Amino acid sequence: MPAEVAVSPTDTKSLLVIKFDVKSVYYENYKKLLLDLECEKTFVGVLTEEEADTSLTDLTPNDTQLFDKAKSVVSRTKDVAHAFSDPVLSSQLHAPPPQPTSIRNVYFGNYRVKPWYTSPYPEEYSCSRNLYLCESCLKYMNSDYVLQRHRMKCAWRHPPGDEIYRDQNISVFEVDGQRQPIYCQNLCLLAKMFLQSKILCYDVEPFLFYIMTEYDGASCKILGYFSKEKRSASNYNVSCILTLPIYQRRGYGAFLIEFSYLLSKAERKFGSPEKPLSDLGLLSYRSYWRKRVAETLLSMRSSVSIENIAQATSMVCDDVISALEALSVLKYDMKKKIYVLHVDKMKLYHVCKKWDEKHPQRVKPTSLRWTPYIGEAKISDLLLQEDILLPLSNQNHVYEGLCSNY
Numbered sequence: 001m002p003a004e005v006a007v008s009p010t011d012t013k014s015l016l017v018i019k020f021d022v023k024s025v026y027y028e029n030y031k032k033l034l035l036d037l038e039c040e041k042t043f044v045g046v047l048t049e050e051e052a053d054t055s056l057t058d059l060t061p062n063d064t065q066l067f068d069k070a071k072s073v074v075s076r077t078k079d080v081a082h083a084f085s086d087p088v089l090s091s092q093l094h095a096p097p098p099q100p101t102s103i104r105n106v107y108f109g110n111y112r113v114k115p116w117y118t119s120p121y122p123e124e125y126s127c128s129r130n131l132y133l134c135e136s137c138l139k140y141m142n143s144d145y146v147l148q149r150h151r152m153k154c155a156w157r158h159p160p161g162d163e164i165y166r167d168q169n170i171s172v173f174e175v176d177g178q179r180q181p182i183y184c185q186n187l188c189l190l191a192k193m194f195l196q197s198k199i200l201c202y203d204v205e206p207f208l209f210y211i212m213t214e215y216d217g218a219s220c221k222i223l224g225y226f227s228k229e230k231r232s233a234s235n236y237n238v239s240c241i242l243t244l245p246i247y248q249r250r251g252y253g254a255f256l257i258e259f260s261y262l263l264s265k266a267e268r269k270f271g272s273p274e275k276p277l278s279d280l281g282l283l284s285y286r287s288y289w290r291k292r293v294a295e296t297l298l299s300m301r302s303s304v305s306i307e308n309i310a311q312a313t314s315m316v317c318d319d320v321i322s323a324l325e326a327l328s329v330l331k332y333d334m335k336k337k338i339y340v341l342h343v344d345k346m347k348l349y350h351v352c353k354k355w356d357e358k359h360p361q362r363v364k365p366t367s368l369r370w371t372p373y374i375g376e377a378k379i380s381d382l383l384l385q386e387d388i389l390l391p392l393s394n395q396n397h398v399y400e401g402l403c404s405n406y
């Protein structure tokens with residue numbers, strides 16, 4: 001035996017005392033081993049004994065208490081965040097969900113935006129104060145460093161769908177939620193930060209997304225979008241509409257609304273936005289309906305009726321009536337007990353003129369190249385004859401051909 005082990009009777013810090021047989025042949029090996037261990041323990045020769053004292057980092061009861069408290073707070077936040085990020089669960093909640101997010105700033109391109117509402121970003125992102133979004137693919141990140149690294153790799157120059165409209169530098173892309181679920185989920189998560197209604201952020205397959213972009217010489221940057229159900233039982237032509245807050249009040253919302261009615265016209269349907277409308281949605285739609293109905297009344301030469309106006313505008317009759325009332329055109333004839341239209345052409349002309357001045361960005365129907373969605377395939381996939389498609393007008397494009405990801 002090279003060493004003898006005994007319990008120390010005096011030293012309270014050491015539990016065992018090891019006595020070595022210095023004459024043993026194994027002693028030199030043990031000595032070397034013990035010296036190495038000693039060096040590891042106290043950084044002998046590097047730190048003083050006081051500096052090497054690790055007893056200061058021992059846990060105190062106060063530390064344990066603080067840790068338990070933090071743990072219970074985190075586990076409570078975790079439960080709420082899970083409930084909120086699950087679309088099925090969140091739609092079942094009747095009371096407004098608690099605020100599980102701590103996102104205060106969203107960095108988008110060169111802009112910093114304050115979110116208006118909470119959005120069900122995954123837990124590890126919603127607990128950050130700052131959220132960083134890639135302008136092109138809408139991927140979300142929680143650090144500027146990661147975003148810069150991502151930007152070096154991100155090759156997206158336009159939304160991942162078919163470019164169905166182009167007029168100068170404005171384009172609209174149709175993105176299928178089933179084919180591009182990640183992009184569409186990212187878009188919905190972004191939109192949810194500015195929409196109070198409970199839009200489903202993860203269940204994107206039943207929707208088509210129409211993304212309005214502006215070409216800036218390098219890429220098509222997103223200005224706003226609207227989503228539309230592929231098959232809407234209620235004939236809604238817009239499910240959710242959003243202009244990114246940094247581009248609001250420049251007429252893009254009106255452009256998107258006008259565009260949604262152009263699609264309804266191509267589908268030979270009457271359309272209306274999904275209800276309830278938000279305050280801003282209501283303001284925008286009322287303004288558009290008023291102007292569109294006024295314009296139609298001015299252009300009508302033959303008999304004027306609510307049905308005729310609906311046919312010409314692709315608006316449902318209810319929306320036509322609300323616009324006629326807002327224009328003070330619809331009057332009740334007490335004698336005949338019927339509703340009649342009293343048209344003051346000058347007044348209608350002023351409504352149109354004012355609106356056109358405010359909204360220079362108008363939709364050009366001839367710039368649309370689109371066929372309606374039918375079932376699993378689009379009509380364009382089924383039709384062999386190119387001339388059945390709506391023609392695209394001759395334009396001087398800054399960038400090459402219409403883009404398609406398919």
Ligand SMILES: CC(=O)SCCNC(=O)CCNC(=O)[C@H](O)C(C)(C)COP(=O)(O)OP(=O)(O)OC[C@H]1O[C@@H](n2cnc3c(N)ncnc32)[C@H](O)[C@@H]1OP(=O)(O)O
Nearest residue numbers: 240241242243248249250251252253254278280281284287
């Ligand atoms: C079916 C649904 O999805 S309803 C939900 C609608 N979406 C939202 O609420 C999301 C947040 N809001 C938005 O994204 C935008 O405000 C939109 C899409 C509603 C409107 O987009 P914008 O690009 O700002 O609209 P645009 O500049 O074309 O203005 C349209 C009209 O809205 C009105 N409007 C828009 N924003 C405001 C505002 N902040 N205050 C007062 N009026 C406003 C204007 O009166 C304008 O009418 P006008 O022609 O009489 O001036």
